[in-house]
Amino acid sequence: MDAILDGLNDAQREAVTSSASVLQVLAPPGSGKTKTLTARVAYLVGHHQLKPWNIIVCTFTVKAAREMKDRIKALIGEQVAKKLELGTFHSIALRYLKQYGQHIGISKDFGIADSSDTKAILKKSIAKIGATMQPGSAQGRISSLKCKGIDCDAFARSAKNVESQEFLQIYRSYEATLLASNLLDYDDLLLRCRFLMQSHPQCVSNVQAVLIDEFQDTNCVQYDLMRLFAQHCNAITIVGDPDQSIYGWRSAEIKNLATMKQQWPDTLTINLKDNYRSSGAILHAAQKLIEQDEGRPPKKLQATHSIGSRPVLRKLPSANAEAEWLVSEIKRTQAVTGGLLKENDFAVLLRSATLSRAIESALGKAGVPYRMLCGTRFYDRAEVKVLIDYLRVINHAGNDEVIERVINVPTRKIGDKTVAALNQEAQLKGVSLWRMILDVVQGRCRSEFKLAEPALKGLASFVDVVLTGQRKVTSLESEKSSLLALLETVIKKLNFQSYLKEKYAEDHEIRWANVEELMAQTGDFEEKENLQDMAEDALPAIDGLDQREISSDDALQLFLANVALTASLEKKADDDGESVQQITISTMHAAKGLEWPVVFIPACYDGSIPHSRAEDNDEERRLLYVGMTRAQVLLYLSCPIKNTQREETCMSTFLTQPGIECFFEEHGPMVSNASVNALAKTLRRDAPAPKTISEKRRELDQEEDNYWPLNGDMPAAEEARWDYSRDKSLPGFGTANRSLSTFGSTSMQQTDGFSTASATMKSGFVSVASKYEELMEQSAIRKIERRTETAAKVVDENPKGRKRQIDGQSSIATFFSNAAAKSERLPASPPSTLKRPGPPLPEDRPKRPLNEISNMQFSRPDQLISKSSSSMPYKPRTAPLSSRPSQVQVEDDAGSGNSYVFLSSSPEKPERNEPSVPANVQSADSSNGSEQPKIRPAATFHTTSMQRIGQPQRKTLGMRRSLHGWSARGRP
DNA sequence: GGTGCATGAATGCGT
DNA sequence: TTCATGCACC
Numbered sequence: 001m002d003a004i005l006d007g008l009n010d011a012q013r014e015a016v017t018s019s020a021s022v023l024q025v026l027a028p029p030g031s032g033k034t035k036t037l038t039a040r041v042a043y044l045v046g047h048h049q050l051k052p053w054n055i056i057v058c059t060f061t062v063k064a065a066r067e068m069k070d071r072i073k074a075l076i077g078e079q080v081a082k083k084l085e086l087g088t089f090h091s092i093a094l095r096y097l098k099q100y101g102q103h104i105g106i107s108k109d110f111g112i113a114d115s116s117d118t119k120a121i122l123k124k125s126i127a128k129i130g131a132t133m134q135p136g137s138a139q140g141r142i143s144s145l146k147c148k149g150i151d152c153d154a155f156a157r158s159a160k161n162v163e164s165q166e167f168l169q170i171y172r173s174y175e176a177t178l179l180a181s182n183l184l185d186y187d188d189l190l191l192r193c194r195f196l197m198q199s200h201p202q203c204v205s206n207v208q209a210v211l212i213d214e215f216q217d218t219n220c221v222q223y224d225l226m227r228l229f230a231q232h233c234n235a236i237t238i239v240g241d242p243d244q245s246i247y248g249w250r251s252a253e254i255k256n257l258a259t260m261k262q263q264w265p266d267t268l269t270i271n272l273k274d275n276y277r278s279s280g281a282i283l284h285a286a287q288k289l290i291e292q293d294e295g296r297p298p299k300k301l302q303a304t305h306s307i308g309s310r311p312v313l314r315k316l317p318s319a320n321a322e323a324e325w326l327v328s329e330i331k332r333t334q335a336v337t338g339g340l341l342k343e344n345d346f347a348v349l350l351r352s353a354t355l356s357r358a359i360e361s362a363l364g365k366a367g368v369p370y371r372m373l374c375g376t377r378f379y380d381r382a383e384v385k386v387l388i389d390y391l392r393v394i395n396h397a398g399n400d401e402v403i404e405r406v407i408n409v410p411t412r413k414i415g416d417k418t419v420a421a422l423n424q425e426a427q428l429k430g431v432s433l434w435r436m437i438l439d440v441v442q443g444r445c446r447s448e449f450k451l452a453e454p455a456l457k458g459l460a461s462f463v464d465v466v467l468t469g470q471r472k473v474t475s476l477e478s479e480k481s482s483l484l485a486l487l488e489t490v491i492k493k494l495n496f497q498s499y500l501k502e503k504y505a506e507d508h509e510i511r512w513a514n515v516e517e518l519m520a521q522t523g524d525f526e527e528k529e530n531l532q533d534m535a536e537d538a539l540p541a542i543d544g545l546d547q548r549e550i551s552s553d554d555a556l557q558l559f560l561a562n563v564a565l566t567a568s569l570e571k572k573a574d575d576d577g578e579s580v581q582q583i584t585i586s587t588m589h590a591a592k593g594l595e596w597p598v599v600f601i602p603a604c605y606d607g608s609i610p611h612s613r614a615e616d617n618d619e620e621r622r623l624l625y626v627g628m629t630r631a632q633v634l635l636y637l638s639c640p641i642k643n644t645q646r647e648e649t650c651m652s653t654f655l656t657q658p659g660i661e662c663f664f665e666e667h668g669p670m671v672s673n674a675s676v677n678a679l680a681k682t683l684r685r686d687a688p689a690p691k692t693i694s695e696k697r698r699e700l701d702q703e704e705d706n707y708w709p710l711n712g713d714m715p716a717a718e719e720a721r722w723d724y725s726r727d728k729s730l731p732g733f734g735t736a737n738r739s740l741s742t743f744g745s746t747s748m749q750q751t752d753g754f755s756t757a758s759a760t761m762k763s764g765f766v767s768v769a770s771k772y773e774e775l776m777e778q779s780a781i782r783k784i785e786r787r788t789e790t791a792a793k794v795v796d797e798n799p800k801g802r803k804r805q806i807d808g809q810s811s812i813a814t815f816f817s818n819a820a821a822k823s824e825r826l827p828a829s830p831p832s833t834l835k836r837p838g839p840p841l842p843e844d845r846p847k848r849p850l851n852e853i854s855n856m857q858f859s860r861p862d863q864l865i866s867k868s869s870s871s872m873p874y875k876p877r878t879a880p881l882s883s884r885p886s887q888v889q890v891e892d893d894a895g896s897g898n899s900y901v902f903l904s905s906s907p908e909k910p911e912r913n914e915p916s917v918p919a920n921v922q923s924a925d926s927s928n929g930s931e932q933p934k935i936r937p938a939a940t941f942h943t944t945s946m947q948r949i950g951q952p953q954r955k956t957l958g959m960r961r962s963l964h965g966w967s968a969r970g971r972p
Numbered sequence: 973g974g975t976g977c978a979t980g981a982a983t984g985c986g987t
Numbered sequence: 988t989t990c991a992t993g994c995a996c997c
Contacts, residue, residue: 061986090987115987186987249985352984357988374985415974452973565987589985613984623985 004042004075011272016040020268025239028301029629030277037213037239038068042075044209052083053540054208056229059088060217062566064593089222091565093193099539099547103200108548111396112564113183120401125173131166138170146187147219147251181398190221197228202545208233215240219251243290246589246623248616275301277595279308279682282635285663286628292657293618305682311635313655313664315712322602322640323362325708329668335700336671338693340680343581347596349588349627351609356585373586379563383500383511384518388563390490394469395556397434410499412458438463465493473556483555484523525559588627597683599631604639605649621654633679641712668705
């Protein structure tokens with residue numbers, strides 16, 4: 001018992017031990033919300049002797065559920081914890097519907113329509129009606145109606161105008177389709193469960209306590225569910241924070257807090273005030289920001305840590321510059337804190353997942369490992385989704401949309417026309433698409449329409465796969481994992497591996513690795529969710545109420561439900577005990593409830609945050625508040641003065657309100673040794689020794705965040721490069737040797753011609769330049785040798801080739817200036833742009849004839865590789881995408897002009913490929929047994945720039961680049 | 973009628 | 988990047 005209350009402050013302790021039957025805990029960021037809630041659960045079990053299976057704990061997201069479960073486990077032990085009825089609202093609703101659904105006419109084998117299904121259904125419905133609505137917006141509108149409990153009939157009563165009449169038709173058609181296919185969408189899960197609770201209150205007669213996490217995010221239906229779960233016991237604990245309500249777009253109702261108080265007038269409210277997460281300066285800034293919302297009841301955050309360094313609000317010239325600055329700040333802070341901060345301590349939080357590209361490429365280029373918390377779900381990756389869809393058809397052939405998605409994958413000569421004809425005929429006969437197909441194939445149907453012979457054959461092979469699968473499920477002689485065996489059968493029947501090879505010639509190995517990961521997961525699932533566990537998971541039996549049994553027969557169904565309700569597969573970093581160090585990239589939404597020592601929030605401009613589509617600016621502000629309060633010791637907001645579309649941006653209105661600027665610093669902090677100690681204290685870590693700190697600092701080229709001008713201009717070196725690049729008379733691409741000499745002279749010209757270049761830059765130039773040139777030359781010779789060795793082995797898979805272009809020049813210029821300043825510590829090898837943040841490569845920079853030099857810097861990827869590989873050990877299970885042996889190339893991102901390290905098997909056109917050295921040749925097509933280290937990008941299941949392999953460069957992009965000259969963005 | 977390629981347009985957060 | 992469309996070819 002003491003263990004449960006240990007380390008709680010007074011308010012937390014009061015909340016945990018309160019005997020109030022209805023309790024609201026208002027918990028601002030970092031106040032120990034989860035700690036309090038988990039402790040209360042443990043307390044209810046330990047002190048009040050409630051049975052865990054009679055306690056319902058609802059969270060909002062899968063991640064929160066997992067986190068909560070883990071923490072409760074730590075408090076009361078795994079055996080007890082896993083008996084709790086703990087999960088997301090949706091998963092708990094699903095559980096009730098599975099076991100009691102028959103009482104409200106829901107058959108056992110209903111499927112869950114995910115958003116791609118509902119979108120497809122809506123698209124068809126809209127087409128049928130002849131409306132012009134976007135499926136996406138219909139989807140949103142229907143969902144929001146459902147969340148408010150407005151069904152078709154209720155909507156019909158209010159639908160007066162033509163537009164709503166049309167929408168009503170769509171709504172009705174959509175609901176009819178779901179019904180006909182025996183499908184429930186996400187909202188239906190909640191609605192039906194609510195109906196079940198209302199009509200059969202005995203279902204929850206066992207419940208002794210209901211606890212709700214993130215209550216401010218509940219919608220009306222979820223509120224009702226909470227009320228109904230607790231209809232017998234009347235014991236409710238909620239935790240929440242109105243300031244962190246960021247799901248209004250999902251129909252969350254902040255007013256549920258007030259509603260609750262009205263409904264239970266003796267509700268006890270406990271305010272947690274103390275913040276244990278962030279340093280004072282961060283809290284002050286966040287507080288100032290949230291107070292811009294005048295309708296909000298005043299509430300103070302109490303810092304428990306020291307004031308720390310002020311958050312940073314940084315201006316950069318472009319999105320790419322921002323990304324490069326961000327990477328350089330990561331490296332700089334790591335160094336100036338003497339290694340106190342590891343990669344795991346950094347997070348980049350984004351308003352939208354689409355903003356990640358520039359960041360990913362900059363991280364990839366610098367060899368910094370990262371993981372994405374957001375992004376495409378593993379189960380949504382094309383190759384995985386196809387297999388999942390096959391399993392769904394096998395499990396539940398009534399889902400026409402899914403059949404349509406896979407019927408021609410791999411291609412079976414069944415085109416849209418055939419499908420449309422089948423659909424029409426099926427509708428005419430009033431049977432499902434699957435039944436129709438079956439009848440056609442098995443000759444039971446003398447159809448009025450004629451199918452082409454190849455299409456008929458194709459249908460037969462499709463039916464064969466599905467029927468074989470279904471037989472596999474029903475025969476269930478599970479001497480081995482039946483789910484896995486089923487999946488293996490499907491894969492074999494589809495000849496899936498060769499299909500992938502054919503369809504995705506460039507990256508089939510990565511895709512196949514994902515398939516293997518899926519197989520591993522199905523195996524895991526069955527192992528974990530074995531019969532015994534399933535019995536334990538089941539709801540407790542209730543006298544006089546039929547309960548459907550859940551058995552291993554349902555493994556497939558449970559697995560698929562799990563897939564539908566699982567956001568993304570959280571990668572277990574410590575599979576082999578050692579945790580992988582990597583930066584986290586996440587959306588601000590997905591970051592809720594999490595914390596990191598250092599947080600970056602890039603793209604703080606109007607249109608991004610507040611988002612241009614957002615309806616509620618207060619909610620956007622709260623979102624930024626949530627993002628800011630994730631930070632423990634260092635917080636960076638930044639704003640490119642040009643967005644990714646190269647349009648001028650306005651800094652977020654939230655950050656330009658009068659008075660807020662004094663809460664921010666204009667550039668990254670200079671961290672003194674004393675601040676390092678304070679910082680360590682806030683993080684509850686040991687401070688590094690002063691000696692270590694100074695050693696690390698010395699490795700830096702720039703100890704201060706002063707490379708990028710504070711006003712968002714391009715740095716001087718960039719300007720120099722600009723001048724150079726506009727000079728049309730300069731020599732073009734040549735051989736490596738020629739370019740070397742070219743380089744010497746041109747950069748000399750450039751430096752001389754650049755009046756604002758510092759004097760040190762010039763004075764240190766000659767000696768450093770000659771030394772550097774010598775090193776470069778040696779390196780170039782090595783590379784040319786290696787290139788000729790390997791050239792013969794490399795197959796040109798992509799004749800269009802891609803032009804790579806690395807920013808050599810300005811980093812070289814900086815190198816000179818730096819080297820001049822610190823000539824006593826000249827690096828032993830050519831300086832890598834990795835070490836210092838490369839200057840930006842704005843989207844529209846014209847190509848410069850210095851790619852050879854650039855390549856030289858990058859075609860020594862061994863530096864980069866060793867960095868990457870040391871921190872990213874090869875782990876196929878956890879990082880399937882990275883399992884492909886590849887050659888490393890430096891790529892020019894077609895759109896952004898940014899440099900990438902690519903895993904690629906497509907070489908350059910020889911004449912443009914000067915010193916490009918496939919240093920890391922191990923790919924299937926050019927394997928020579930090389931023992932070069934492999935690069936292992938940390939990206940896991942998500943599409944990242946690192947995986948953009950073999951994409952032909954779009955010619956139009958090259959055009960665009962030359963159209964918008966660098967000059968267009970000249971200095972103010 | 974079906975397939976494959978080239979081109980053009982759009983891209984919000986999550987169960 | 989992913990999706991939708993238009994076009995040439997089997």
